[in-house]
Amino acid sequence: MKNTVKLNREFRYAYRKGAKVVTDYLVFYSYNNRQSLNKLGITVSASLGKAVCRNRIKRLIRAAYSARKDELKKGNNIIIVARGKAADASFENILKAFDYAAGKSGLL
Numbered sequence: 001m002k003n004t005v006k007l008n009r010e011f012r013y014a015y016r017k018g019a020k021v022v023t024d025y026l027v028f029y030s031y032n033n034r035q036s037l038n039k040l041g042i043t044v045s046a047s048l049g050k051a052v053c054r055n056r057i058k059r060l061i062r063a064a065y066s067a068r069k070d071e072l073k074k075g076n077n078i079i080i081v082a083r084g085k086a087a088d089a090s091f092e093n094i095l096k097a098f099d100y101a102a103g104k105s106g107l108l
Contacts, residue, residue: 042082
């Protein structure tokens with residue numbers, strides 16, 4: 001997947017200055033990146049499980065983002081941090097949480 005947030009300073013900036021929305025499954029940060037496209041960054045802590053579980057959570061989050069990519073406003077960095085309940089969540093739960101957070105932050 002192209003257009004991803006990789007630099008530590010971009011994550012730190014989102015945590016400090018980005019708009020924050022908390023759901024049961026995700027913590028959603030977003031801020032304007034002054035570009036014509038969105039960039040996605042995903043954080044899943046090792047405390048949520050082993051690599052298989054963490055990669056499953058990341059796949060679900062990427063799928064939710066891909067499902068709504070065309071509807072999101074352009075020009076933002078989006079950082080998503082998985083919470084504890086995300087380890088057992090279905091795609092529908094992640095998608096609802098993503099929609100709620102994106103709507104609250106004004107991206108949908």
